[in-house]
Amino acid sequence: MFTLSPDKNMQTDLSVQNVTKKFEEFTAVDSVSFDVEQGRFFSILGPSGCGKTTLLRMIAGFTEPTDGIISIRGENMAGVVPNKRPVNLIFQHLALFPMMNVAENIAFGLQRQKVGRADIQKKTETILERVGLPGFAHKKIDQLSGGQKQRVAIARCLVLEPTVLLLDEPLGALDLKLRDQMKVELKKLQAKVGTTFVYITHDQSEALVMSDYVAVMNKGRFEQVDTPQNLYSNPSTPFTAQFVGDNNAWSGRLTGLSGNMATVVTPEGNSFTINTHGKTFAPDAGVDLFLRPEAMLIQPDPSMDQLNRFEVVVKAILFDGANSRLLATPLNSEKELIIGLPQNRQFDHIRPSDRIEIGWHGDSGICFPGKEGRS
Amino acid sequence: MKNHGRWYLFFFLTPILLWLFLMILLPHMDLLIMSFRAEDDFGEMVWSFANYLNFFEEPIYWATFARTALYSILVTVLTFIIALPVSFYITHVVAPKFSGFLMLLLLLPFWVSELVRVYGWMILLRESGVINHFLVQMGILDKPVEMLYNDATMILGLVYTSMLFMVVPLISVLESLDKSLIEAAYDLGANMWTILVRIIIPHSMPGIVSGSIVVFMLTLGNYLTPNLMGGKNSLWFTEQIYNQFIASFNWNQGSAFGFLLLILSSLIIWAGLKLTGQKLSKVVK
Amino acid sequence: MIRSLPNSKTYSICFKLYVTLFFVFLFAPLAVTSILAFNDSMFPALPWNGFCLDWFFADTPSRLGIFHDQMNLDSILVSAQTAFFVSLFATSVGTLGAFLFEQEEFRFKQLLYFFMLLPLVIPGVILGISILLFSNTLGTFFEESFNLDVGLFRPGFWLVVLGQFSFITTFVTLVVSARLKKFDRTLEEAALNLGANRLEVIWHITLKFLRPAILGAGAVAFLMSFENFNTTLFLVGSQPTLPINLYLQVRDGSTPVINAISFLMIFGTSILAFVNLYFSKKTE
Numbered sequence: 001m002f003t004l005s006p007d008k009n010m011q012t013d014l015s016v017q018n019v020t021k022k023f024e025e026f027t028a029v030d031s032v033s034f035d036v037e038q039g040r041f042f043s044i045l046g047p048s049g050c051g052k053t054t055l056l057r058m059i060a061g062f063t064e065p066t067d068g069i070i071s072i073r074g075e076n077m078a079g080v081v082p083n084k085r086p087v088n089l090i091f092q093h094l095a096l097f098p099m100m101n102v103a104e105n106i107a108f109g110l111q112r113q114k115v116g117r118a119d120i121q122k123k124t125e126t127i128l129e130r131v132g133l134p135g136f137a138h139k140k141i142d143q144l145s146g147g148q149k150q151r152v153a154i155a156r157c158l159v160l161e162p163t164v165l166l167l168d169e170p171l172g173a174l175d176l177k178l179r180d181q182m183k184v185e186l187k188k189l190q191a192k193v194g195t196t197f198v199y200i201t202h203d204q205s206e207a208l209v210m211s212d213y214v215a216v217m218n219k220g221r222f223e224q225v226d227t228p229q230n231l232y233s234n235p236s237t238p239f240t241a242q243f244v245g246d247n248n249a250w251s252g253r254l255t256g257l258s259g260n261m262a263t264v265v266t267p268e269g270n271s272f273t274i275n276t277h278g279k280t281f282a283p284d285a286g287v288d289l290f291l292r293p294e295a296m297l298i299q300p301d302p303s304m305d306q307l308n309r310f311e312v313v314v315k316a317i318l319f320d321g322a323n324s325r326l327l328a329t330p331l332n333s334e335k336e337l338i339i340g341l342p343q344n345r346q347f348d349h350i351r352p353s354d355r356i357e358i359g360w361h362g363d364s365g366i367c368f369p370g371k372e373g374r375s
Numbered sequence: 376m377k378n379h380g381r382w383y384l385f386f387f388l389t390p391i392l393l394w395l396f397l398m399i400l401l402p403h404m405d406l407l408i409m410s411f412r413a414e415d416d417f418g419e420m421v422w423s424f425a426n427y428l429n430f431f432e433e434p435i436y437w438a439t440f441a442r443t444a445l446y447s448i449l450v451t452v453l454t455f456i457i458a459l460p461v462s463f464y465i466t467h468v469v470a471p472k473f474s475g476f477l478m479l480l481l482l483l484p485f486w487v488s489e490l491v492r493v494y495g496w497m498i499l500l501r502e503s504g505v506i507n508h509f510l511v512q513m514g515i516l517d518k519p520v521e522m523l524y525n526d527a528t529m530i531l532g533l534v535y536t537s538m539l540f541m542v543v544p545l546i547s548v549l550e551s552l553d554k555s556l557i558e559a560a561y562d563l564g565a566n567m568w569t570i571l572v573r574i575i576i577p578h579s580m581p582g583i584v585s586g587s588i589v590v591f592m593l594t595l596g597n598y599l600t601p602n603l604m605g606g607k608n609s610l611w612f613t614e615q616i617y618n619q620f621i622a623s624f625n626w627n628q629g630s631a632f633g634f635l636l637l638i639l640s641s642l643i644i645w646a647g648l649k650l651t652g653q654k655l656s657k658v659v660k
Numbered sequence: 661m662i663r664s665l666p667n668s669k670t671y672s673i674c675f676k677l678y679v680t681l682f683f684v685f686l687f688a689p690l691a692v693t694s695i696l697a698f699n700d701s702m703f704p705a706l707p708w709n710g711f712c713l714d715w716f717f718a719d720t721p722s723r724l725g726i727f728h729d730q731m732n733l734d735s736i737l738v739s740a741q742t743a744f745f746v747s748l749f750a751t752s753v754g755t756l757g758a759f760l761f762e763q764e765e766f767r768f769k770q771l772l773y774f775f776m777l778l779p780l781v782i783p784g785v786i787l788g789i790s791i792l793l794f795s796n797t798l799g800t801f802f803e804e805s806f807n808l809d810v811g812l813f814r815p816g817f818w819l820v821v822l823g824q825f826s827f828i829t830t831f832v833t834l835v836v837s838a839r840l841k842k843f844d845r846t847l848e849e850a851a852l853n854l855g856a857n858r859l860e861v862i863w864h865i866t867l868k869f870l871r872p873a874i875l876g877a878g879a880v881a882f883l884m885s886f887e888n889f890n891t892t893l894f895l896v897g898s899q900p901t902l903p904i905n906l907y908l909q910v911r912d913g914s915t916p917v918i919n920a921i922s923f924l925m926i927f928g929t930s931i932l933a934f935v936n937l938y939f940s941k942k943t944e
Binding site: 060061062081082083084088089091092093095096097098099100108109112113156157160 | 553555556558559560561562563564565566569573574577578
């Protein structure tokens with residue numbers, strides 16, 4: 001279904017073919033297929049309840065798929081129990097064993113593989129060094145900070161040298177500052193060890209920052225699998241456009257089409273010209289239009305032609321440093337827009353209830369065939 | 376809140392002090408004193424070790440004592456072995472919508488008097504009992520056999536009576552076991568046995584200890600079940616105490632026995648707490 | 661293994677079988693006892709001779725049903741009276757104990773707390789004999805010193821009440837303490853701040869909060885007292901409680917009237933259990 005960078009020299013570590021999971025009437029995962037190549041950081045991004053956890057648990061072996069094939073390094077995993085699979089899982093709340101210390105936690109899996117005592121000790125020390133926790137072997141779990149626990153959980157799995165490491169939103173329980181820090185750390189760690197990571201999250205920033213490839217999942221299906229950059233700039237479905245990054249959405253009606261440029265009239269009566277990027281539209285069809293906050297220019301220079309221009313009333317200034325926005329509504333409308341507010345002091349004069357002109361270029365928006373435009 | 380009058384403290388403290396001193400501490404001191412009093416050759420009450428010497432000189436006494444202690448430990452272990460899978464099933468295996476119902480079902484028999492439960496076992500097991508009736512009717516037995524009044528049925532009765540006090544602490548401690556710990560262990564390659572020994576039992580230790588202490592204590596001090604279900608040779612130490620007090624009317628000897636039983640139960644509970652590194656005040660919760 | 665993991669068929673079936681057997685083991689004696697209360701027979705045994713209610717209602721020389729069996733009825737009344745006083749005293753003192761150990765600070769608090777826990781680890785038989793001994797000592801003392809014969813110090817109704825009270829109070833204290841621990845003390849501070857005195861605070865705020873726990877503990881205290889055997893055995897006088905009375909009949913052999921009493925007890929305690937469960941559910 002989705003094929004990624006057809007590099008023939010790369011080995012496929014994880015292959016999921018048409019996997020479906022039904023719970024009685026409810027279909028949690030609906031015929032999902034994807035391949036992950038060796039050494040990739042692959043994320044599955046979706047809202048809660050989209051089926052991503054079920055998909056992950058099927059790969060780990062905790063749940064059997066209703067249909068479809070999961071194979072790891074070409075080996076079919078059907079009927080292989082979790083403790084015999086070459087994958088390991090980092091749990092959402094890490095599931096470190098509180099009754100054991102750090103070293104015992106890490107040694108646990110090695111002992112199951114009947115590794116010798118001396119070997120276990122050597123491997124434990126090496127892996128602790130690698131995750132930046134040398135000398136922590138005899139600490140108790142409840143003596144560790146959130147970030148340290150994170151690293152122990154990762155060490156506990158990596159010491160077993162799994163083919164694929166699965167991560168179930170492990171950063172979710174951390175506070176914001178630590179989460180940002182761990183994102184970078186996790187990315188660096190993955191690059192260092194070179195193990196294939198499959199990471200699930202509902203947090204788009206985690207997925208975008210860390211991943212080589214991201215799959216956007218919704219209602220049991222993959223909407224799009226792509227690089228983070230492409231997901232952001234070329235979303236292939238309305239869901240992706242809205243879920244990845246902020247977007248302003250409009251429903252409009254197609255009134256004209258010349259080449260790739262479509263003319264869309266919004267319910268407020270604005271007429272916009274937008275690039276269809278090759279999508280086909282029936283005449284007079286409904287169009288869903290998406291526009292990033294930063295695509296809208298505040299008070300553009302009159303010399304810039306080919307801009308869609310319209311006027312808005314400022315409702316509030318949402319100051320957030322480099323990420324500051326304007327909350328504004330088009331004239332004669334209740335519709336709220338979020339507009340990027342560059343912090344170069346150029347727009348410091350803007351105050352709530354000011355009327356300002358907004359402009360955007362037809363190439364910077366995305367449109368999809370939509371519901372019949374409401375008027 | 377600390378600056379209110381001491382009046383309130385005495386209001387709370389007085390009844391508690393009266394209760395604990397008049398009904399717990401002083402009676403047990405009296406028990407200790409009584410156990411060191413005995414009649415001398417002239418029929419006068421004097422201080423004496425005679426009651427304790429008697430205990431060690433009469434094999435029947437200390438044999439009963441040792442038997443009671445060993446059987447109580449056996450009953451505790453058996454109760455734990457039977458209760459653990461059931462507690463695990465209710466907390467982690469059965470669908471959550473049934474676990475509340477099973478829990479209620481589990482508690483129900485123990486709201487009923489111990490006497491009624493023992494009586495139930497008696498009419499099941501005795502020679503004219505229900506089980507014999509069915510076995511004879513099905514042709515498995517030619518004539519009824521007496522299944523009651525031996526050590527095995529006595530232990531069965533004691534295990535039955537104690538079950539609740541093991542299951543309840545086990546369930547409450549297993550409820551707090553995060554299922555992802557089991558999943559993580561499984562994912563890291565552990566089998567059922569390893570998970571039991573390395574994860575489930577260490578996690579359940581507080582519950583196991585408190586359950587075991589209560590079961591052990593109740594079994595050791597049980598009178599009803601050994602008396603009604605045990606045979607002539609399955610004498611329980613509480614029966615010796617009863618005999619001294621009620622039948623022989625030798626209260627001093629009985630006091631010595633009582634005190635020995637108290638020391639035994641305290642010692643074993645203390646050893647259990649020390650071995651597992653738990654505290655009594657933690658365990659009773 | 662657990663419900664969120666794939667389990668093998670054999671494992672699931674074996675586990676289910678084990679739990680089923682366990683519940684059969686749990687309920688077999690109660691079920692048999694109850695069923696045989698309705699058997700038309702002179703003995704609490706099979707064969708089944710047909711359904712009858714004689715052991716509840718009959719009043720003939722050979723068959724005396726429980727509702728005409730004066731001796732057993734008396735002992736039920738004695739047990740109920742005992743349980744009433746025990747639960748009344750135990751909940752009162754136990755609640756005071758909870759306040760004492762949760763909200764007060766004083767020297768030797770830890771030691772007193774340890775004493776309070778002692779009845780949990782003292783076998784009931786020992787508690788019975790030590791209270792018997794001590795009351796006898798006191799009785800002798802009063803008689804010799806003041807020539808007073810105090811009935812309280814002789815085995816009998818009130819001594820049984822005191823004996824049961826001495827360990828059931830520990831139980832009540834623990835249950836009420838557990839609830840009191842969850843109490844948000846800023847509520848008390850708010851009430852004090854609004855002008856209430858400590859007694860008013862306890863009466864209007866804290867006791868209201870504790871009420872379900874106190875009622876629940878009271879119900880369980882009633883049951884514990886109603887069914888107590890070990891401690892009562894040594895303290896009982898001329899009025900036997902129900903368990904003592906039943907014990908004598910069971911030991912010496914009796915008609916199915918015991919089954920009838922047992923059935924009523926099973927039935928009654930089940931209802932009490934459900935009511936207790938209902939109330940504890942409601943408060944959660």
